[in-house]
Amino acid sequence: MILHLNDLETGISKGGRIWLDFGEEQFPEKGWYDLPGTLLEFWLPALQSFADGHTDFCKLGFLDGPYAVWLLRKPDAVWVTCMEQGSAVLEQPVDFPGFWDSVRKCVRYYERMQYLSTT
Secondary structure, X not given: OEEOHHHOOOOOOOOEEEEEEOOOOEEOOOOOEEOHHHHHHHHHHHHHHHHOOOOXXXXXXXXXXXXXXXXXXXXXXXXXXXXXOOEEEEEEEEOHHHHHHHHHHHHHHHHHOOOOOOO
């Protein structure tokens, strides 16, 4: 996950750029503008449940646009499917521990900056 911390907005909107980077592919697109703090608040419970092994499927939506990311635990790997308007546009195995670490790093930053509640 890419989160540009140097251009986060303050005030009511608290917008910024957030997207997923898969090397040569980015989703929804490189430089995607959304509300990262709100996304992280929505994503965190689902990702925590997935990371703890309580579920083998996790859906992460974006607020702006018809985009979603699905994570599916298979016997050999965790697979990510990037969805646009209900159709898969990218599907591949993903380094879930690396992704989960990047999400937690973003959450810690947002908590420090008081973009997220800490409760």
